[in-house]
Amino acid sequence: MTASDTVLATLDAGVLKLTLNRPEKLNSFNEDMHMALRAQVVRAHEDTAVRAVLLTGAGRGFSAGQDLGDRDPRKGGPAPDLGHTLETFYNPTLRLIRQLEKPVICAVNGVAAGAGANIAFACDIVLAAKSAKFIQAFAKIGLVPDAGGSWSLARILGEPRAKALALTAEPLPAEKAADWGLIWKAVEDADLMPQAEALALSLAAGPTLGLGLTKRLIQAAATNTLDEQLDMERDLQQQAGRSADYAEGVTAFLEKRKAEFKGK
Ligand code: T3D
Numbered sequence: 001m002t003a004s005d006t007v008l009a010t011l012d013a014g015v016l017k018l019t020l021n022r023p024e025k026l027n028s029f030n031e032d033m034h035m036a037l038r039a040q041v042v043r044a045h046e047d048t049a050v051r052a053v054l055l056t057g058a059g060r061g062f063s064a065g066q067d068l069g070d071r072d073p074r075k076g077g078p079a080p081d082l083g084h085t086l087e088t089f090y091n092p093t094l095r096l097i098r099q100l101e102k103p104v105i106c107a108v109n110g111v112a113a114g115a116g117a118n119i120a121f122a123c124d125i126v127l128a129a130k131s132a133k134f135i136q137a138f139a140k141i142g143l144v145p146d147a148g149g150s151w152s153l154a155r156i157l158g159e160p161r162a163k164a165l166a167l168t169a170e171p172l173p174a175e176k177a178a179d180w181g182l183i184w185k186a187v188e189d190a191d192l193m194p195q196a197e198a199l200a201l202s203l204a205a206g207p208t209l210g211l212g213l214t215k216r217l218i219q220a221a222a223t224n225t226l227d228e229q230l231d232m233e234r235d236l237q238q239q240a241g242r243s244a245d246y247a248e249g250v251t252a253f254l255e256k257r258k259a260e261f262k263g264k
Contacts, residue, residue, distance in 0.1 A: 007036035008058070014051035014204030016044050023059025026111065028067040034089040041096045051263050052204035053100070054196060055123060056107040065114020065137060090115055090147045097122050098219065101212025103203040107196035108174065113137040118149035124215060125199065126183035128174035129192045139169040155222060156182055207245035208263030
């Protein structure tokens with residue numbers, strides 16, 4: 001399997017659909033898949049034709065995190081430097097997803113474990129099939145949550161639930177993840193891709209510049225004071241107010257027609 005086969009990519013109507021594609025290994029990450037996903041996220045940054053990203057997995061799982069076959073201690077040699085592998089593979093991709101000023105939708109089609117779960121939580125809007133579950137599998141193998149998981153779980157859930165999930169590795173069913181606010185919603189399995197695709201299409205037809213600034217603003221709120229956030233809202237609204245899509249949005253409202261946003 002070549003790097004490009006490990007992540008399938010299609011661009012249609014502004015939606016870059018990325019499918020993690022190692023179904024026989026529950027889409028666990030080997031180096032090829034890491035680099036293929038990275039390349040596509042970089043493409044999403046650079047290509048103005050991309051106005052939304054939809055991430056999902058092939059087969060019955062979303063992703064089981066790191067491919068543990070690539071970490072087999074029985075093969076001998078020194079212990080792997082996992083700090084180095086995080087810095088080389090997971091962290092740059094996570095940062096690129098968060099920095100991308102376009103909506104990233106994640107359709108969790110099945111089990112999401114370890115870094116697989118935490119990559120999903122880094123996306124902007126997460127839909128999951130009701131049969132899917134999220135597992136902080138790290139505790140089962142003596143590791144700590146990574147790929148941003150310790151950050152997103154603690155921030156979104158608070159310490160009690162974050163610690164319990166991380167220390168026990170107990171699977172969290174999709175509906176409970178939605179009840180807890182960890183994901184946007186859990187939907188019937190058969191409805192997952194139609195709903196995720198419709199959402200991605202609708203966002204891709206939206207005012208991309210304004211949506212991207214909105215993402216930046218909401219992400220900044222976690223560390224800003226109210227004063228800093230008010231200043232940031234002022235500055236980004238100034239920028240949004242100068243966009244062609246704002247002019248189109250207001251004109252369309254006044255003309256009682258659907259806006260035709262160009263993403264600028
Ligand atoms: O290393 C670094 O760079 C540091 C970064 C670490 C990030 C991490 O993500 S660490 C955490 C790694 N992931 C795990 O520990 C999860 C391991 N997998 C599981 O616990 C289970 O597979 C699941 C709970 C996710 C699903 O269970 P189940 O019963 O539905 O499926 P299964 O039978 O266990 O798996 C199906 C196949 O996928 C199976 O292959 P086989 O026997 O049919 O040939 C299994 O070995 C394979 N598979 C599943 N997860 C992984 C995997 N192969 C390699 N690596 C995996 N992570």
